[in-house]
Amino acid sequence: MYQLKYRRSNNRIELITEYGEKKLLNDSISSKPTISPGGLKAIYLSPCEWESITKLYLFDLRNGDNIQLIGDIDGAYMPKGAIWIDNSYLALIIGFGTFSDGGNVYLYNLMDSQLIKITDWNQRKQVVKLEYNSGFLKCKGIEYLSDMMEEYIEFKEILDINLYTL
Known part of the structure; x- marks a missing residue:
């Protein structure tokens, strides 16, 4: 399973793969991810910057899929x-x-x-x-x-x- 670690120092999400490799989940400032009650998925907002169009993402901790759920609505x-x-x-x-x-x-x-x-x-x-x-x-x-x-x-x-x- 994958893991997500939030870096408070730069507001970035670090992805830790099932093999222990570490890399940034994305290139933007993000919110702290929250894990689902079942522990298999996480949600986060990105980019979380003033005057940026924020999107909601769902990350699957089992397979590493990262899906945008919601972007801007009606602009x-x-x-x-x-x-x-x-x-x-x-x-x-x-x-x-x-x-x-x-x-x-x-x-x-x-x-x-x-x-x-x-x-x-x-x-x-x-x-x-x-x-x-x-x-x-x-x-x-x-x-x-x-x-x-x-x-x-x-x-x-x-x-x-x-x-x-x-």
Whole structure:
């Protein structure tokens, strides 16, 4: 099996092959990969740089396949965060362009590549962090007080994802 090691010093992912060879997984700054509950796959975002079009990738630790799951959507929206729900579903933050920190919450079904939109907020309200626990997504976010997007308040919301999954 392959292994992924995150280098905090340069925000790169090191791939360790089944033969112990080490090389960089890609040439971009990336998020720290998260391993699936079953331990056989990992997800990560790359490139994770300001004003870059970020993509979500799935890496198969068994065979080394590295697949892009989501890139930009309609040229305007892109993944900002991703966590595992189970071995079949991911919870995603898909945001507004390259300048925003967060966005709306989606579920992604790995079995059929279906993307399910959970929240439908404008740019003023954005989730920036997700945590999953027993069927519920805990969302932390910001809500801007005006269209100038200078001042904001923080908010927390809990979403029941059982309403959207099988």
